[in-house]
Amino acid sequence: MYRYDEFDHAFVKARVAEFRDQVERRLSGELTEDQFKPLRLMNGVYLQLHAYMLRIAIPYGTLSSRQMRMLGHIARTYDKGYGHFTTRQNLQFHWPALKDIPQILEDLATVEMHAIQTSGNCIRNVTADHFAGAAADEVADPRPYAEILRQWSSLHPEFSYLPRKFKIAVTGAERDRAAVQVHDIGLHLRKDASGRLGFTVYVGGGLGRTPMIGKKIRDFLPEEDLLSYTTAILRVYNLHGRRDNKYKARIKILVHETGTEELAAQVEKEFEALKESELKLPEADIQAIDAYFAPPALPARPEGDAALKAATATDSGFADWLRRNLNTHKNPDYASVTISLKGIGEVPGDASADQMDAVADLAERYGFDEIRVSHEQNLILPHVARADLKAVFDRLVEIGLATSNAGLVTDIIACPGLDYCALANARSIPVAQQISTRFASQARQEEIGDLKIKISGCINACGHHHVGHIGILGVEKKGAELYQVTLGGSGDENTSIGEIVGRGFGPDEIVDAVDTIVETYLAHRQDKNEPFLAAYRRLGSAPFKEALYGREAKAA
Amino acid sequence: MKLLTANRLIDGEVVWLAADGRWAEDITEAEIARDEEAIERLEKTGREAAARNEVVDVNLIDVEFVDGAIHPIRLRERIRAAGPSIHPDLGKQARRRVLAPV
Numbered sequence: 001m002y003r004y005d006e007f008d009h010a011f012v013k014a015r016v017a018e019f020r021d022q023v024e025r026r027l028s029g030e031l032t033e034d035q036f037k038p039l040r041l042m043n044g045v046y047l048q049l050h051a052y053m054l055r056i057a058i059p060y061g062t063l064s065s066r067q068m069r070m071l072g073h074i075a076r077t078y079d080k081g082y083g084h085f086t087t088r089q090n091l092q093f094h095w096p097a098l099k100d101i102p103q104i105l106e107d108l109a110t111v112e113m114h115a116i117q118t119s120g121n122c123i124r125n126v127t128a129d130h131f132a133g134a135a136a137d138e139v140a141d142p143r144p145y146a147e148i149l150r151q152w153s154s155l156h157p158e159f160s161y162l163p164r165k166f167k168i169a170v171t172g173a174e175r176d177r178a179a180v181q182v183h184d185i186g187l188h189l190r191k192d193a194s195g196r197l198g199f200t201v202y203v204g205g206g207l208g209r210t211p212m213i214g215k216k217i218r219d220f221l222p223e224e225d226l227l228s229y230t231t232a233i234l235r236v237y238n239l240h241g242r243r244d245n246k247y248k249a250r251i252k253i254l255v256h257e258t259g260t261e262e263l264a265a266q267v268e269k270e271f272e273a274l275k276e277s278e279l280k281l282p283e284a285d286i287q288a289i290d291a292y293f294a295p296p297a298l299p300a301r302p303e304g305d306a307a308l309k310a311a312t313a314t315d316s317g318f319a320d321w322l323r324r325n326l327n328t329h330k331n332p333d334y335a336s337v338t339i340s341l342k343g344i345g346e347v348p349g350d351a352s353a354d355q356m357d358a359v360a361d362l363a364e365r366y367g368f369d370e371i372r373v374s375h376e377q378n379l380i381l382p383h384v385a386r387a388d389l390k391a392v393f394d395r396l397v398e399i400g401l402a403t404s405n406a407g408l409v410t411d412i413i414a415c416p417g418l419d420y421c422a423l424a425n426a427r428s429i430p431v432a433q434q435i436s437t438r439f440a441s442q443a444r445q446e447e448i449g450d451l452k453i454k455i456s457g458c459i460n461a462c463g464h465h466h467v468g469h470i471g472i473l474g475v476e477k478k479g480a481e482l483y484q485v486t487l488g489g490s491g492d493e494n495t496s497i498g499e500i501v502g503r504g505f506g507p508d509e510i511v512d513a514v515d516t517i518v519e520t521y522l523a524h525r526q527d528k529n530e531p532f533l534a535a536y537r538r539l540g541s542a543p544f545k546e547a548l549y550g551r552e553a554k555a556a
Numbered sequence: 557m558k559l560l561t562a563n564r565l566i567d568g569e570v571v572w573l574a575a576d577g578r579w580a581e582d583i584t585e586a587e588i589a590r591d592e593e594a595i596e597r598l599e600k601t602g603r604e605a606a607a608r609n610e611v612v613d614v615n616l617i618d619v620e621f622v623d624g625a626i627h628p629i630r631l632r633e634r635i636r637a638a639g640p641s642i643h644p645d646l647g648k649q650a651r652r653r654v655l656a657p658v
């Protein structure tokens with residue numbers, strides 16, 4: 001993985017010292033809150049309901065064991081013993097004291113981590129496919145490009161005060177596991193007819209108040225033009241993006257109001273001027289970054305199949321887990337493992353300090369020291385020999401992280417919601433916990449098959465509800481929580497925005513409503529091979545409306 | 557009826573203004589303002605405390621009495637007074653007897 005060079009070290013160290021000074025001046029009263037707030041936000045420090053929150057960047061979701069242990073150390077030493085992995089592949093601590101944050105950042109810097117650009121109207125953490133560098137269906141590893149974008153965008157003077165925040169995602173496989181079409185810029189790596197690498201470029205995707213699917217403005221952008229073209233997009237946005245209205249300031253609104261064709265033309269014009277500038281990526285630079293992401297040397301481990309056969313014969317829980325929580329690796333002796341942070345009835349995305357340590361140990365012992373955070377709030381060990389899967393599973397059972405539900409109905413994304421978040425209208429986590437408990441049965445979950453439920457506690461949509469097969473949005477109505485349901489959303493290579501099914505449900509009704517939706521699907525699907533999303537796309541919302549609202553729906 | 561609430565600057569702890577001018581960590585100790593004059597007094601004290609950098613995010617909240625206990629009208633404020641509803645073992649609710657969040 002990427003290692004800091006001298007410049008990176010000095011830069012992060014200087015930033016920690018600067019923030020330490022700013023916190024001291026705030027605590028002594030030299031800085032007012034109005035002066036301090038933008039400074040703390042530049043360092044990932046928010047004020048939430050119960051305490052401050054510190055959001056730590058995990059570039060493209062990649063962590064080493066050492067880094068994961070440091071997160072565990074921080075959780076234990078300065079927080080309440082746990083952390084929350086987010087849909088942006090980051091980690092949030094929900095209880096740090098302001099006075100401790102400079103020290104936390106100093107500790108983080110020792111393992112090459114920081115919280116820069118995890119807030120504010122700048123280019124945020126660049127996200128990528130969590131199976132990057134391992135997946136069998138990959139064209140190329142997206143992380144070197146994400147790293148190039150990270151370096152280019154870090155404290156970029158021209159793009160530090162954009163009209164609004166800006167999110168870039170990169171994926172490198174045919175199947176899009178990074179939801180690139182709902183990002184401000186989505187990059188889909190592919191090869192052209194002559195075998196050159198490049199990107200399909202989407203712009204103006206996003207969720208929130210006005211969900212939009214990104215518009216394709218370039219079918220194939222050669223890799224050497226990555227920074228010049230991205231700069232061109234950012235320039236057009238920086239110039240024309242609406243600074244007059246916070247709710248219209250994202251690039252998706254600019255694309256929508258300008259029209260895709262016109263916007264693409266403006267970008268191309270900027271790009272013409274930049275194309276042969278110093279932003280053009282020399283082959284040698286790409287290779288230098290590529291080298292950091294070279295896959296580990298994977299020794300042949302052909303004994304895997306026999307080992308798995310023997311183990312599954314006596315352990316059905318292990319067989320369940322193999323069925324659900326593996327992704328096909330480039331090397332047939334290996335697999336990528338999903339460590340579910342969605343135990344039945346647990347808080348989605350939370351991990352305790354002990355669990356972080358244990359996952360770090362597993363990665364070190366069996367996973368070539370690599371861990372990933374998925375935007376679905378799970379952890380991934382990208383390279384595990386199939387022969388070692390049983391040992392990994394057994395240890396995961398011991399630490400309570402062996403739930404066999406990746407991609408199933410209980411693998412729910414949920415934002416922190418009103419249990420923590422100052423912007424929330426309703427709670428998300430308890431809804432996730434109750435749905436998870438309702439669908440606890442492994443047999444029933446597998447009968448239902450692939451089904452993504454995503455829950456947000458307000459319209460900001462951190463829980464990606466618009467692209468949930470079943471999306472749940474918490475709103476406040478007359479002082480009470482109410483949950484609005486959308487159906488048919490999807491955040492993959494066939495992105496769609498879910499449609500509101502009808503009136504919302506109270507906290508006591510929402511789990512039954514989800515159950516009704518699932519039962520309706522089961523009753524109407526052609527057979528087991530037609531997943532929920534496909535069935536919904538074929539059937540439309542009518543049978544679901546009928547089941548949820550009965551006569552009420554017909555009357556309407 | 558209103559209370560004045562804020563977060564303590566140094567650690568973010570949720571606090572309410574108490575009758576003796578302290579920022580209390582427990583909502584049951586909060587001073588209740590029942591008329592305009594009292595509300596203005598709370599607001600003034602809040603502004604001064606913010607100016608002294610003791611607290612941030614100072615707000616008046618609406619409360620009522622339910623079974624003899626202070627009950628913030630908004631769920632948000634009930635959760636602030638107790639801690640995350642999903643973690644009875646964390647926050648104020650873990651430390652003492654406070655109202656249940658919901």
Ligand code: SF4
Binds near residue numbers: 418459460461
């Ligand atoms: S979706 Fe809303 S409630 Fe949930 S974390 Fe984002 S801002 Fe907070």
